[in-house]
Every structure is written in C-alpha cells, then in structure tokens.
Amino acid sequence: MRARFLHCNINVMNIERSTAFYAKALGLEEVKRGDRENFTIVFLSDGSGGFFLELTLLKDRKEPYNLGDNESHIAFEALDFDAAHKLHEEMGCICFENRDMGIYFIEDPDGYWLEIIPPRRG
Numbered sequence: 001m002r003a004r005f006l007h008c009n010i011n012v013m014n015i016e017r018s019t020a021f022y023a024k025a026l027g028l029e030e031v032k033r034g035d036r037e038n039f040t041i042v043f044l045s046d047g048s049g050g051f052f053l054e055l056t057l058l059k060d061r062k063e064p065y066n067l068g069d070n071e072s073h074i075a076f077e078a079l080d081f082d083a084a085h086k087l088h089e090e091m092g093c094i095c096f097e098n099r100d101m102g103i104y105f106i107e108d109p110d111g112y113w114l115e116i117i118p119p120r121r122g
Helices: 015-026 081-091
Strands: 007-012 029-035 039-045 052-058 074-077 094-098 103-107 113-117
Touching: 007 015, 015 029, 015 039, 015 052, 015 081, 081 094, 081 103, 081 113
Parallel strands: 007 052, 074 113
Antiparallel strands: 029 039, 039 052, 094 103, 103 113
C-alpha cells in the first residue's frame, strides 16, 4: 500500500490569531474553511502542492492544550533563510536556535514549535 501526505492538524484556541500568525510568519494562505456548530477547520497552504496545515478550533475548549515536552514539531524550509530569521526576530517568536545545525524554531500562538531550515542544497 502506498499513501500520500494530505495534511497535518493542530488544535488552536483562536482561529483568527493563528491564521494571521501563519500568514505573517510563514506565508501560508487560507484555502478552505469549514465552520460547524462545534468546531471550525481552516486549511492553510504554501501554494506548492497537495499538503496542507489544518487548524482546528473546538468551540467549547476553554483551556490551552497540554503540549507535553513539545517534542513534536512541523518543519518548514525558508527559501530566504536570512530574511525569515530577521522577520521571526522582529515578531519575537524564535524560541530555540541551533547555530551548529543551522536551524531554529519559532513558537506559534498556541505554543507549537515550528522548525525553520535553510533551503536544501544539492
């Protein structure tokens, strides 16, 4: 059996705050929204193909999600790594840097860590 990646989901506390963050920090655009009685789902895309980041707002959720040790993360390739780093510094969302590996992480409004890597070489 072969499978194809479709989307990755994270739950958020404020859908508008999160979509604004992902648009500014990573250039992701909303491509689809589903609003139901108990939840709202927004699909974000970088425009490159068939993989989406799905943000889910559970409308009755009142307390922030427990992310544990936050060992899980989503990685993004920054096509202009230096410009991305400057933007993320200005936004104040860099939460960890590994200069030896040439990567860093940003934290979204709900505490999820997002890995930022430079363009692939070779």
